[in-house]
Amino acid sequence: MEYHYLGHIIRIGNSLAVVIPVGLLRQLDIVKGDVVIMGVLGDRQIGIRVLLDSEVKQYTPVSIEL
Numbered sequence: 001m002e003y004h005y006l007g008h009i010i011r012i013g014n015s016l017a018v019v020i021p022v023g024l025l026r027q028l029d030i031v032k033g034d035v036v037i038m039g040v041l042g043d044r045q046i047g048i049r050v051l052l053d054s055e056v057k058q059y060t061p062v063s064i065e066l
Helices: 022-027
Strands: 007-012 015-018 036-042 046-048
Touching: none
Parallel strands: none
Antiparallel strands: 007 015, 036 046
């Protein structure tokens, strides 16, 4: 069964955020403390997945210039 959620973009400090509902995270087996990678998948779509411990070392934070 697909899980759909209608949400809004909110401001947290100087950032924008999307609140991801617990039900959706449970379906993806994502828990508090997991390291995830996110990216643009196509036409206005975002993908997210948990990184394995061995994969975390491959990624460094991206510098964003304003």
